[in-house]
Amino acid sequence: MADIICEFGNTREARAFWDRNAEFKQHLDTLIKLTNKCFGREYHPANRTEDVVFDLGQACRDDFVEVAFLAAHGHGNGAMKLLRGMFERDCCLLDEESREGRPVRPICRDPRTPNDASGSESRLGKRAR
Secondary structure, three states: OOOOOOOOOOOHHHHHHHHHOOOHHHHHHHHHHHHHHHHOOOOOOOOHHHHHHHHHHHHHHHHHHHHHHHHHOOOHHHHHHHHHHHHHHHHHHHHHHHHHHOOOOOOOOOOOOOOOOOOOOOHHHHHHO
């Protein structure tokens, strides 16, 4: 896997987007760095489920960058079309991990972060913080 590098053009629509959403760039940079840490690495799944979950996460990562790019350039309808599929893949990710009563594990977790009382940290709990 490779790191994602986000570049936006200098169109009238893009300039208006960044003027309206000045803080988004900082948050987008932070998110891209995190996703590069999670997915921009060699991954060796232990089983098919881990392989599917990682690949679905990678697809969500790619979709998010494409949604941001389309939205920034004034193509909101195209961004909304991708957003639906991204949402469905994210739900599939959670379903795949939670099937058979297994706890949902984060794809990328800082080993210095303690787990919750059940011994695992859910991906939803991680997002909510």
